[in-house]
Amino acid sequence: MGYQFLLEPAAWTFFLCLLQTFSSGSGNFLQDLGLGALPDIAKINVSQDEYKQMMEVYLSTRRSSPSNNHVPHLVTLDVGHHFRDTSRRNMIDLRANNLPGELEVDSGELKLLIDPVSPSDPDVVHVRLYETFGPKQRQFIDEKKLYLSRNQTKWCEFDLTDSAQWWLNDKINSKLELVCSNCKGGALSVREAFVNALVFREAVRMKRSVSPFDQTRRTDCRYTGGGSHRMKCCRHNMTVTFKDLRFPEMASIVQPKSYEAGYCQGRCPPNYNYATNHSRIQTLVHQMDKKVAKQMSRRAIPKACCSPSKLAPLEIIRVDPYNTSKLIVEKWENMQVTECACS
Ligand SMILES: *[C@@H]1O[C@H](CO)[C@@H](O)[C@H](O)[C@H]1NC(C)=O
Numbered sequence: 001m002g003y004q005f006l007l008e009p010a011a012w013t014f015f016l017c018l019l020q021t022f023s024s025g026s027g028n029f030l031q032d033l034g035l036g037a038l039p040d041i042a043k044i045n046v047s048q049d050e051y052k053q054m055m056e057v058y059l060s061t062r063r064s065s066p067s068n069n070h071v072p073h074l075v076t077l078d079v080g081h082h083f084r085d086t087s088r089r090n091m092i093d094l095r096a097n098n099l100p101g102e103l104e105v106d107s108g109e110l111k112l113l114i115d116p117v118s119p120s121d122p123d124v125v126h127v128r129l130y131e132t133f134g135p136k137q138r139q140f141i142d143e144k145k146l147y148l149s150r151n152q153t154k155w156c157e158f159d160l161t162d163s164a165q166w167w168l169n170d171k172i173n174s175k176l177e178l179v180c181s182n183c184k185g186g187a188l189s190v191r192e193a194f195v196n197a198l199v200f201r202e203a204v205r206m207k208r209s210v211s212p213f214d215q216t217r218r219t220d221c222r223y224t225g226g227g228s229h230r231m232k233c234c235r236h237n238m239t240v241t242f243k244d245l246r247f248p249e250m251a252s253i254v255q256p257k258s259y260e261a262g263y264c265q266g267r268c269p270p271n272y273n274y275a276t277n278h279s280r281i282q283t284l285v286h287q288m289d290k291k292v293a294k295q296m297s298r299r300a301i302p303k304a305c306c307s308p309s310k311l312a313p314l315e316i317i318r319v320d321p322y323n324t325s326k327l328i329v330e331k332w333e334n335m336q337v338t339e340c341a342c343s
């Protein structure tokens, strides 16, 4: 199975690859370095079966991890009814009414199996996804470039998180509309459609506000309105959303879409939250050196800095860079700050 625990370098190799892709504008450069650890996004073709199987592996990994005690469940809707309307647009009916209880949607995606395109038609197509409410009312959801195949069917995904939030919760039936700007005949040929959502059941909702780092929260910032620049060294919240980092390769990370990374910032007065005996001494030396340094107009020995003292790993499910029809579950070390100290 594709389940692996990779060591810390794997995560940083991934980011390094992204940085280098970004700065050189060429993916081949990565192969030259022997770091070909990014999938070709044009070739990603993950089937619904592979998704379901590996997502369960990913979720159970998260459940067994000590730092994650509230993990969503996978809910899959087989969207039986997809069709082209009279003006040949792709329409998809979503029926959410057979779902149990009240849900809180963590994320959602639409997965489509699309027929091959003929040799004379474009195989890279631009598709916008809308939710329609009436003949003239629609809400934009997601926009994507799809890389289709000329001789085989291909799986494609759209992010549905924002709209699934309300129609799954309220059990409202909904209608999606796909608008392709450069497809032959203005539409895609959709063979199969599924909606995959990660949801919290209501009972879990209360627990959800409890943070993953309860036992280690002692260095979290407590904002008192005094302005954060005056605060002593503490852990601030910082949510990282992979999509917002704007690398196309981020599309190969299936989950999490975003995570709480945190950062450390604040003053380090003497004896405050020191990480080591060394940093305590350094702060003392700084105090004494300040005057002397001023007289001699040089810089003083610096005081200790607010920096991470405890980090937690992040479980990731992403497209296997060596086989773009498969998913792999990885644990990337040191991705989230849980505690800060002066060091
Ligand atoms: C994509 O995967 C499906 C199996 O789920 C396969 O039938 C199809 O040929 C694949 N398409 C490409 C372009 O590899």
Ligand SMILES: *[C@@H]1O[C@H](CO)[C@@H](O)[C@H](O)[C@H]1NC(C)=O
Residues within 6 Å of the ligand: 150, 151, 152
């Ligand atoms: C589809 O076409 C690609 C190249 O365009 C080729 O490599 C592949 O073998 C073909 N697959 C099938 C099933 O014909």
Ligand SMILES: *[C@@H]1O[C@H](CO)[C@@H](O)[C@H](O)[C@H]1NC(C)=O
Residues within 6 Å of the ligand: 209, 211, 221, 222, 223, 237, 260
């Ligand atoms: C940081 O986020 C957590 C939830 O992840 C929240 O409980 C906490 O209040 C936030 N802290 C601050 C200082 O905003």
Ligand SMILES: *[C@@H]1O[C@H](CO)[C@@H](O)[C@H](O)[C@H]1NC(C)=O
Residues within 6 Å of the ligand: 274, 275, 276, 277
């Ligand atoms: C400082 O050193 C003492 C003596 O070895 C040790 O007991 C203590 O834990 C150290 N403190 C820190 C913060 O490392």
Ligand SMILES: *[C@@H]1O[C@H](CO)[C@@H](O)[C@H](O)[C@H]1NC(C)=O
Residues within 6 Å of the ligand: 322, 323, 324, 325, 326
């Ligand atoms: C990718 O994985 C699938 C499913 O395990 C397998 O059938 C296929 O041969 C693999 N492709 C490559 C290029 O290794």
